Amino acid sequence: MIILNSEYEQNNRNMNFDDWFFHRIVHMRKKKNSHASSGLYSLARGPFDGVQRFKGYEINGFRFHTKQLEGNRVKQNSGVLVRGIMNGQNIDYYGVLTEIVELQYLEGKRIVLFKCDWMDVDHIGKGVKIDKHGVVSVNTNRKLATNEPFVLASQVEQVFYVKDNLHPNWSIVLNGHSTYFTGGVVSEETFQQDAQNFSCTFEEDEDFINWRGNDLDVISTDVTLADNIIEDIESDPETDDEDLLL
Numbered sequence: 001m002i003i004l005n006s007e008y009e010q011n012n013r014n015m016n017f018d019d020w021f022f023h024r025i026v027h028m029r030k031k032k033n034s035h036a037s038s039g040l041y042s043l044a045r046g047p048f049d050g051v052q053r054f055k056g057y058e059i060n061g062f063r064f065h066t067k068q069l070e071g072n073r074v075k076q077n078s079g080v081l082v083r084g085i086m087n088g089q090n091i092d093y094y095g096v097l098t099e100i101v102e103l104q105y106l107e108g109k110r111i112v113l114f115k116c117d118w119m120d121v122d123h124i125g126k127g128v129k130i131d132k133h134g135v136v137s138v139n140t141n142r143k144l145a146t147n148e149p150f151v152l153a154s155q156v157e158q159v160f161y162v163k164d165n166l167h168p169n170w171s172i173v174l175n176g177h178s179t180y181f182t183g184g185v186v187s188e189e190t191f192q193q194d195a196q197n198f199s200c201t202f203e204e205d206e207d208f209i210n211w212r213g214n215d216l217d218v219i220s221t222d223v224t225l226a227d228n229i230i231e232d233i234e235s236d237p238e239t240d241d242e243d244l245l246l
Contacts, residue, residue, distance in 0.1 A: 018046065021044050025044040026044070038107060042105045042106040042109050046105075048104045048105070051103055052101065052102040053099065053101050055068070055069040056077075056100075060156065060157065064078065064100070064114070064156070065097070066078060066098055066099060067097060067098050068098070076160050076161065079097075079159040079161050080094070080159065081159045082157070083155075093119075093144070094119045095118040095144075097114055097115075098116060098149075112153035112154075113152060114150065114156055118143065118149070119138040119142065121138070123142070127139050136172070137164060137167070137170050138170065138173060140171050160176060161173060162174060
């Protein structure tokens with residue numbers, strides 16, 4: 001992929017990368033180039049026009065909910081952490097999950113994206129603080145200025161935000177532990193059948209359609225939701241999770 005990008009930069013800046021990428025892969029496949037795999041071809045063709053949206057998802061051993069699904073619950077599953085690099089330095093990005101979408105490609109290939117509201121970690125002291133013990137706090141009133149709200153679900157870890165009563169608008173970050181969930185998406189019908197075999201802890205989560213397996217040892221972490229983690233966002237009229245967004 002790095003080679004392809006370098007070739008594009010050198011010779012084809014007047015063409016959109018996605019158009020150039022598609023024509024390049026098609027040309028490589030006609031030449032029987034072994035590097036033009038079916039996976040690359042599927043990616044080059046781009047996703048289907050419709051996407052599938054979920055309110056809950058399991059990945060990397062974590063169970064995630066969108067902020068909207070949490071509502072007035074006392075349990076919190078919308079805090080996210082993505083580890084990145086900026087100017088050669090490691091940086092942790094903290095956010096709140098607002099939307100889960102699944103892009104579908106040829107041959108059944110799928111990519112799940114998390115859309116998040118990100119905390120302002122660019123300004124140390126104003127947006128994020130780390131004390132002498134390594135405890136991280138974020139200012140929930142300051143948002144990161146970015147036009148890239150989406151990340152791959154596979155990149156995400158889970159965190160919890162606990163209100164700091166001594167410092168208004170600040171929340172302490174607690175890391176989640178990934179051991180309890182197997183991941184994967186199943187149909188709503190399968191979820192409804194499996195839900196009968198779980199304890200009442202999960203009966204309230206009717207919108208979560210991602211359970212797999214009946215033998216999971218479930219551990220619930222009670223974390224009080226931090227007030228005003230994210231300002232209310234105007235949402236579209238409520239639709240069924242399985243509806244396609246065209």
